[in-house]
Amino acid sequence: MYLAEVKGNVVATTKNxxxxxxxxLIVQPINPAFENNGQPLIAVDTVGAGFGDRVIIASGGSAxxxxxxxxxxxxxIVAIIDSLEIY
Amino acid sequence: MYLAEVKGNVVATTKNxxxxxxxxLIVQPINPAFENNGQPLIAVDTVGAGFGDRVIIASGGSAxxxxxxxxxxxxxIVAIIDSLEIY
Amino acid sequence: MYLAEVKGNVVATTKNxxxxxxxxLIVQPINPAFENNGQPLIAVDTVGAGFGDRVIIASGGSAxxxxxxxxxxxxxIVAIIDSLEIY
Amino acid sequence: MYLAEVKGNVVATTKNxxxxxxxxLIVQPINPAFENNGQPLIAVDTVGAGFGDRVIIASGGSAxxxxxxxxxxxxxIVAIIDSLEIY
Amino acid sequence: MYLAEVKGNVVATTKNxxxxxxxxLIVQPINPAFENNGQPLIAVDTVGAGFGDRVIIASGGSAxxxxxxxxxxxxxIVAIIDSLEIY
Numbered sequence: 001m002y003l004a005e006v007k008g009n010v011v012a013t014t015k016n017x018x019x020x021x022x023x024x025l026i027v028q029p030i031n032p033a034f035e036n037n038g039q040p041l042i043a044v045d046t047v048g049a050g051f052g053d054r055v056i057i058a059s060g061g062s063a064x065x066x067x068x069x070x071x072x073x074x075x076x077i078v079a080i081i082d083s084l085e086i087y
Numbered sequence: 088m089y090l091a092e093v094k095g096n097v098v099a100t101t102k103n104x105x106x107x108x109x110x111x112l113i114v115q116p117i118n119p120a121f122e123n124n125g126q127p128l129i130a131v132d133t134v135g136a137g138f139g140d141r142v143i144i145a146s147g148g149s150a151x152x153x154x155x156x157x158x159x160x161x162x163x164i165v166a167i168i169d170s171l172e173i174y
Numbered sequence: 175m176y177l178a179e180v181k182g183n184v185v186a187t188t189k190n191x192x193x194x195x196x197x198x199l200i201v202q203p204i205n206p207a208f209e210n211n212g213q214p215l216i217a218v219d220t221v222g223a224g225f226g227d228r229v230i231i232a233s234g235g236s237a238x239x240x241x242x243x244x245x246x247x248x249x250x251i252v253a254i255i256d257s258l259e260i261y
Numbered sequence: 262m263y264l265a266e267v268k269g270n271v272v273a274t275t276k277n278x279x280x281x282x283x284x285x286l287i288v289q290p291i292n293p294a295f296e297n298n299g300q301p302l303i304a305v306d307t308v309g310a311g312f313g314d315r316v317i318i319a320s321g322g323s324a325x326x327x328x329x330x331x332x333x334x335x336x337x338i339v340a341i342i343d344s345l346e347i348y
Numbered sequence: 349m350y351l352a353e354v355k356g357n358v359v360a361t362t363k364n365x366x367x368x369x370x371x372x373l374i375v376q377p378i379n380p381a382f383e384n385n386g387q388p389l390i391a392v393d394t395v396g397a398g399f400g401d402r403v404i405i406a407s408g409g410s411a412x413x414x415x416x417x418x419x420x421x422x423x424x425i426v427a428i429i430d431s432l433e434i435y
Contacts, residue, residue, distance in 0.1 A: 001285075001303040001335055008119070008173035012143065014134050015166035016153060024088075024143065026119055026171060032269070032287055037300050039124050042088040042143055046333075047275050051174040056271065056285070056303055058333040061148045061235075061322045061409075065331040066277060070152040072133075072145040072165045074088055078333045079276035084287060086269035087312040095206070095260035099230065101221050102253035103240060111175075111230065113206055113258060126205050129175040129230055138261040148235045148322075148409075157239040159220075159232040159252045161175055182380070182434035186404065188395050189427035190414060198349075198404070200380055200432060213385050216349040216404055225435040235322075235409045244413040246394075246406040246426045248349055262372075262390040262422055293356070293374055298387050307420075308362050317360065317372070317390055319420040322409045326418040327364060339420045340363035345374060347356035348399040 001056045002037075003081065004029045006049050010042060018071045025049065025077065027057060032084050043075035054081040088143045089124075090168065091116045093136050097129060105158045112136065112164065114144060119171050130162035141168040175230045176211075177255065178203045180223050184216060192245045199223065199251065201231060206258050217249035228255040262317045263298075264342065265290045267310050271303060279332045286310065286338065288318060293345050304336035315342040349404045350385075351429065352377045354397050358390060366419045373397065373425065375405060380432050391423035402429040 004027035012024065023045040029037045034054065041057075046066045049055050056079040058066075063076035091114035099111065110132040116124045121141065128144075133153045136142050143166040145153075150163035178201035186198065197219040203211045208228065215231075220240045223229050230253040232240075237250035265288035273285065284306040290298045295315065302318075307327045310316050317340040319327075324337035352375035360372065371393040377385045382402065389405075394414045397403050404427040406414075411424035 002300075003303065008171060010143065010166070010171055011169040012166040013169055015143075016133055016163075018152070019165060024166070026173065031300050039089075039118050042090065046277055056273065056276075059321075059335045060146075062325060062333045062335040064149060064152070065279070065325070065333045072149045072152045072163060074146045074149040076333060078280060079271070079273040079285070082272040082274055084269060084271055086287065095258055097230065097253070097258055098256045099253040100256055102230075103220055105239070106252060111253070113260065126176075126211050129177065147233075151236060151239070159236045159239045159250060161233045161236040182432055184404065184427070184432055185430040186427040187430055189404075190394055192413070193426060198427070200434065213350075213379050216351065234407075238410060238413070246410045246413045246424060248407045248410040263387075264390065292387050307364055317358065317363075320408075320422045323412060323420045323422040326366070326412070326420045337420060339367060340358070340360040340372070343359040343361055345356055345358055347374065 001058050002029050004055055004057050006051055006053045007040060016072050018069060032086060041075055043077050044073045045077045047077055047080055049077045049080055088145050089116050091142055091144050093138055093140045094127060103159050105156060119173060128162055130164050131160045132164045134164055134167055136164045136167055175232050176203055178229055178231050180225055180227045190246050192243060206260060215249055217251050218247045219251045221251055221254055223251045223254055262319050263290050265316055265318050267312055267314045268301060277333050279330060293347060302336055304338050305334045306338045308338055308341055310338045310341055349406050350377050352403055352405050354399055354401045355388060364420050366417060380434060389423055391425050392421045393425045395425055395428055397425045397428055
């Protein structure tokens with residue numbers, strides 16, 4: 001999984017029916033120093049994340065496990081970060 | 088998932104039988120500022136996307152969930168973007 | 175999926191038994207302008223592609239769907255390109 | 262799989278319920294010379310790894326196989342390295 | 349799949365139980381000119397590959413198909429290269 005910060009959301013009227021009701025968030029991958037790390041991606045929220053939250057993203061088939069049905073998503077927010085402990 | 092813009096399509100007479108009838112589009116990945124982000128890819132359309140549409144692409148096994156049968160695709164257009172809300 | 179050009183093939187006597195009989199081709203990823211795009215990979219042919227053909231490659235689990243049995247391949251040629259239509 | 266060094270952990274109160282009880286570690290990918298190789302990622306520990314351990318990370322669906330249930334993780338620590346033998 | 353050269357192996361006493369008995373090799377990805385192509389990875393041997401062998405690596409879920417049980421590996425050596433034929 002990787003760290004990311006929630007930057008916004010996507011408005012999309014026309015979409016795959018299994019995505020109806022899903023919150024599609026724009027997330028910026030970050031490193032543990034909270035610096036940008038690559039280009040923004042789109043992830044489905046599963047934990048009530050909001051603007052500015054630093055989160056953990058699970059990718060690929062792992063993202064699909066957050067839904068009962070097979071859903072065409074490849075990135076899901078699975079945790080909101082309280083803090084990082086770097087030794 | 089990532090953002091992309093539809094740039095064209097592929098004409099392919101000889102193809103895996105499960106791809107017959109699928110619309111194979113050339114999509115250019117973009118960032119939230121709508122700037123190019125990497126090289127174009129090929130994605131199967133599932134929402135009626137057309138030239139110039141900005142869309143969301145789901146990759147990997149997630150792309151396969153848009154079909155009932157197991158189909159050899161690893162990228163699918165799953166939404167057409169109306170707008171992005173960046174906070 | 176991505177575009178690629180067939181550049182050669184691999185001769186391998188010792189291989190996983192499920193790969194026996196598979197044609198292992200060396201493919202060079204290309205962009206829609208037919209310029210090289212990254213390093214060559216190995217893909218299994220499923221459509222009768224030959225030297226110099228420009229093809230579409232499906233990656234990951236999607237590549238495995240071209241076989242009935244679970245086979246240890248992660249890239250398959252799924253179409254031969256006739257032409258690209260760029261708008 | 263790739264090599265990594267354990268650098269810290271993530272504290273996250275709000276998370277997908279299937280992640281409750283999982284140890285979310287910050288891991289720095291490294292090469293066989295133990296030099297940093299790319300940006301840190303988040304991996305779930307399955308072998309009792311601790312700070313400073315050099316480990317092997319399995320990614321994607323392979324990471325999920327370490328749990329009985331479908332869990333939204335895409336990286337798991339599957340071994341602690343004693344030594345590398347380079348010929 | 350991609351080409352790689354076997355460079356060494358990993359000694360790991362503490363590991364996921366499903367990895368017990370697996371040979372964990374350090375492999376250096378190479379291009380068809382046998383030049384290094386990116387950083388070394390860890391792959392499980394399935395064909396009796398040894399030091400210096402040039403091999404084909406299958407990644408992701410495809411690597412898991414070489415075992416009967418679900419095993420947390422994401423890269424497997426599936427063939428030993430005799431030669432490459434570049435046209």
